[in-house]
Amino acid sequence: MASERKLRLWFDAVRRDLRGIVIALLMVAATTTIAYALVAYLDIRRGSVIYLIPVLLAGWHLGLVPALVAAAAGVLWSGYLFYSPYYAYFIARPFEILNLSLFMIVAVVTSHLANSMKKQTELARKREIEMSDLYAFSRKLGVVSTAADIYRAIEEHLAKLVQRKVVVFGPGSANDQRLEDNTVPDKVRAAIADVQCGSTVATTAADEVGTTWLVRRVSERTPDFGVIAIDLGNVRGSDVEDIRHRVDGVLSDATATLEQLDVARAINDAKMRSETEQLREALIGSVSHELRTPLSSILGAATVLTQSPAIAKDERLTSLAGVVRDEAERLNNDIQNLLDATRISREQVKPRPECIEPLDIVNSALERRRRRLAGHNDAVDMDTNLPFIYVDPVLVEQAFTQVIDNAAKYSPSGSTIKVAARRNGHDLILSVNDTGAGLTDAEKTRIGERFFRGPRHAVTTSGSGLGFWIAKAFVVANGGKIEAVSSGADRGTTISIHLPLAPDAPQLEVGSDD
């Protein structure tokens, strides 16, 4: 089997060279035509050096064998054209034989030089690409903050080097998550677990559909750098070894780099950073949750109070109970914002998109903010025949509610807030327009930032600077985008939320009503 493969490789090489040889001979033929013209019209008799041109070209572009062939052909033709007797392959004078032999030697050396220079240039270029990849990789490592990000960078880098699907399973918390990656088949996962425990350094596993995976530790010396799984595709046993050698080569380079880059420490740092971040988020999460329970009692109790006959009789008490209720509601919204912010930074926002009537989202948000909008005129402009959208309705409604909140908050009471829904090409645009505080150019660029609050209103209007940031995150998570347009300070704002349309429903099926 091995000898058969060797034969095939040799045959391939010859075939590749054959093409080169043919081209080399054609170049020699072209040179001869020119040389013939020189001899016939200009009577030049010392032109054999012209044959070095095809030799050089062949050596550079086609390889050593075609270059040698070109040299030999060149010698033959120079003998024919430039050495007496002219126009014969036979050479009469002995010193001319010496001359021709010298030419032959020069040609061979030249072709060899050209060929090796070409090889070195290629190698240098390849190194350059690898180096720039490596630099890009190390730059990436420099800015990542979590271990998972580091592994993603390693994965991308290696995938680029071996040109295969590569999955890296880092040590620590990152790998549990990656192990659930459903692009990796069960059997391969078992093999990965094996390698992770340290029982073997490398192994191969085939999945149900016959795809072979190479599973090995990233570093042969230490399990610290995790495990790598490479999808080799549908290959035969003999080729696996081949690819395995290549991967080994790449990985030994990579691990050396990893060691140089001090990845182990970087991973540790990232882990620490992400743990601190997690702790902070967990704290916000649990505090918010703990606040919410008493808030439920406060809000519930306030609504019971407003309902009780004893209080309903006295208008002052009713309005007080109303204050408790409204403020509790406001507090609840603030807590909800904190919880949402935590959810966003933990990347726990997982939209569950469905085909949805856009009117429902607008109406639901307006209903939710009915009391807050009571001081404003709200003008709703919607068509009954809007196309359906394909989004997570709950997230988009929350985003839209935030936008309405801001419009109500930053525009004077009694002013008009216009809410509209319209189609625009492949998008549906939900927009909220107010005549309030507007945005300066500086504010416009920063409005999407977490905790950003316009300095003009930070003192006079309460807020956390989370609302728009949350709205943006929710809209983006749904494949949409959010835009803020304002013609300047105190000239009102229009916020537009662009959302993707639902794919065309199979109208026929629905139309056949019974």
Add this chain to the structure above:
Amino acid sequence: MIESAPVVLVIDDEVQIRRFLRAGLELDGFVVQDAETGSDALKWVTLKQPDLIILDLGLPDMDGADVLERLRAWSSVPLIVLSVRSNEAEKVRLLESGADDYVVKPFGMAELLARAHAAMRRQVRAAAGEPVVRAGPLAIDLAARVVMLNGSRVVLTPKEYKLLQILAQHAGNVVTHQYLLKEVWGSPHVHDTHYLRIFVRKLRQKIEQDPTQPRILLTELGIGYRLAIPEPGTAGSVQ
């Protein structure tokens, strides 16, 4: 209606929530029974049949969903779940496993009472064979299969009627997308939400005064639909 005062079982481990629920429910004419744990609640229910159960999902001893499941194994008592926000999947699961409706904490008493009354009315209607369901200007005669809007007959296609009929049977309570799709189009179509969107739009054009601002056929985002019914005898203005 129920002759003696209706009995409600409140299952919640938070004492403050139980307190305001008791106050609000007693003001509304209920006799209130408390249970702090799921097992206490299940014990109590086997002894006395309440007219309504309010179940908080966060219980110390067992999962609220388990309490619901064990209750539903033998009892069809109207049951409202107290849920937290941003978990639509769980709400749908609870509704599918037999909860009549839910309110999201924090909630107003009026909202809870509206859901509770709707759930109780459904049982009474089923028991008494009341054929006509009213939702504002809309009257749905389930026996005659006739829908009237402000006294004049609305012409519906069979599927539109079927959709409205199911919502009317649950008037005031939410009905999940999955349930509606299964009942109207059959099990293979439980995920074809766009069918529902198209038919709801058509229905709204026939029964709503302003289809862009529906007042009768309401949407519960991510959950399903609700046929709104007026609230007789409760402080509907309070939320």
